[in-house]
Amino acid sequence: MTDFEREAAARLEAAAKNTDLHAATAAFRDETIKSLYSYNFFWQGRPIIQYPQDIMAMQELIWAVKPDLIIETGIAHGGSLIFMASQLAQLDLCDAIEAGDVMDPAVPKRRILGIDIDIRAHNREAIEAHPMAGRIDMIEGSSIAPEVIAQVHAAAKGAKKILVSLDSNHTHDHVLAELEAYADLTSIESYCVVFDTVVEDMDASMFPDRPWGQGNNPKTAVQAFLQTTDHFEIDYAIDAKLQMSVAPSGYLRRVK
Template identity: 60%
Template sequence: MYDQFKKECENEINLQGADPELEKFSNRWITEVNSYKYSYHFEWLGRPIIQYPQDIIAMQEIIWSVQPDLIIETGIAHGGSLIFSASMLELNAACGGPADAEVLGVDIDIRPHNRAAIEAHPMFKRISLLQGSSIADDIIHKVQEKAASKQKVLVCLDSNHTHEHVLAELKAYAPLVSEGSYCVVFDTIIEDLPKSMFPDRPWGPGNNPKTAVWEYLREHPEFAIDKSIQNKLLITVAPDGYLRRVS
């Protein structure tokens, strides 16, 4: 019965993804709610997570299916995503997953009040922090050292959203991703939003995480966009950003 249910869901998801009017409707909704900073209004276990609930659910499904023993995240902000990932690893461990799985967070500026709140959280036992630019050689080296001893690595990129920066992150961290796992590039939705939404930002349409993903994939066939995720979510900040390592 479960297999039949899953097959029905897959067919329905494919139909959703093939409906251009549904895609337009979803993008219009995203454009409208962004003016209210919609993604800023959610928390995970007491910390602001700054993600869409739909993407949080997608990440839960990925973390469960992959069973990573290391999640690398660039961009920390208030720490909600780190807490989320750590709590998912805690649940995995309780269900027989990797007992010592951990999260590594990288940010160029970990503000003292955010660091204090993260370090005081019960889930900090699975978290380590690195302060510095995610594309600096010394930081990349430290992350590579951490990943070298791990079996299954999952990467999430959510720091500076310019094309150049995200492309550099992809070149540095995507190779660390295990086969069958994911490199998730957030805020690719910027490419699909009006330029007027980013008046004080260095990124916008034509210069953003999605354009970086497209360029990276041209030379890296070991990754493929998992369209089934965005087709399922419909509302996501990461269209074309769920990259699965296929070889």
């Protein structure tokens, strides 16, 4: 580790124990959720519906892992797909520069596969018209349907490094089924990121019109999943770094 990296690690260790910081963050988080703060951000023209902190965390993970394939459940407006595709494009460009080759943008090495039960026509049209579209594949259907799981596993064959992002239906049963279907596709030292674990930490009244809430959400699914495997561990250093995140305890690193 460099001196700067050691200093950063020490800051994160201190942040993890800073109860005043945690209280301030929780208060700000609650107000941002009430005001739909995360709906205000776009990536290359498409709504991304994420906190900037989580966007930064995903950028760091993609750069560190350098995946050949990213699998993401939940597409919505496509901003997250386009964000991750743009990160993969940068990796391909860096590879070409290091090798002294000319990068052919029409033949991307790295790709992202998005799955959603309902890809609305106007969103599909916007995604397919985007400059990053050549790196994006989409499957319409339930992410836990056997035929969709089979398609995803077929698409993953041959990929050496895979990163998984789960951000669709946020009920316990659905997320646990996604983890059981896709977590094992995650490469060792890569990540399976489970979004919206923050639901467990919110007041139950904040989700009156949703099928998920306290006791029934992505975090409870993560807890149940980790009881069945020792292949993953929660990367709490990411929680300490971000403070503001919709995925506390949701950054799962595959360790074996």
